[in-house]
Amino acid sequence: GAGVSQSPSNKVTEKGKDVELRCDPISGHTALYWYRQRLGQGLEFLIYFQGNSAPDKSGLPSDRFSAERTGESVSTLTIQRTQQEDSAVYLCASSLWVGEWDNEQFFGPGTRLTVL
Amino acid sequence: TQLLEQSPQFLSIQEGENLTVYCNSSSVFSSLQWYRQEPGEGPVLLVTVVTGGEVKKLKRLTFQFGDARKDSSLHITAAQPGDTGLYLCAGPSGAGSYQLTFGKGTKLSVIP
Numbered sequence: 001g002a003g004v005s006q007s008p009s010n011k012v013t014e015k016g017k018d019v020e021l022r023c024d025p026i027s028g029h030t031a032l033y034w035y036r037q038r039l040g041q042g043l044e045f046l047i048y049f050q051g052n053s054a055p056d057k058s059g060l061p062s063d064r065f066s067a068e069r070t071g072e073s074v075s076t077l078t079i080q081r082t083q084q085e086d087s088a089v090y091l092c093a094s095s096l097w098v099g100e101w102d103n104e105q106f107f108g109p110g111t112r113l114t115v116l
Numbered sequence: 117t118q119l120l121e122q123s124p125q126f127l128s129i130q131e132g133e134n135l136t137v138y139c140n141s142s143s144v145f146s147s148l149q150w151y152r153q154e155p156g157e158g159p160v161l162l163v164t165v166v167t168g169g170e171v172k173k174l175k176r177l178t179f180q181f182g183d184a185r186k187d188s189s190l191h192i193t194a195a196q197p198g199d200t201g202l203y204l205c206a207g208p209s210g211a212g213s214y215q216l217t218f219g220k221g222t223k224l225s226v227i228p
Contacts, residue, residue: 004158031214042120042204042218043159050214059215091158105216107158 025094
């Protein structure tokens, strides 16, 4: 694929249900990031994966949030027992590597999550 | 926590006008990035500035990094409707340089 893809593009769920969001990074990109973008807000860092290293989960807002990545491929972000404040656009990004700061992150189109 | 404040929050101008948007912080950043985000899309990197006082030009867009590396500006000359979008600045924060702190953005509308 040419870029980062995410699915679904939109997800409407009821409060208390679990949701799973998927990210397909650019092939060959070892680093993968998840961000949350609330309406009118900037992007909030959630989690970072780099190769086979332990992920940096420091941005996850609560233990209801978790993410997995298989090797250097697909990642899933899971939100359990969703709350209305979880409504946001969830963005995934990937990059070739992290070493120097001119490393460019490529973003997917996001998944818009609405919790009723 | 390093914060980035962007101003103005909203900007609506006529095609052909010039504009400047700002990204300010009380903290020093090793570098700053500017992204543009269109509705329904993810942000796209426009430029990275790394040296205090640096000026970079991208066609009609001019980016400047403050001497003290605490602020940056984006100037657009002769704005076009295709410039419409959300402009975000971001800088590294946290223990690893991979963590980005984003400003809330400036939403620009260029009216034909």
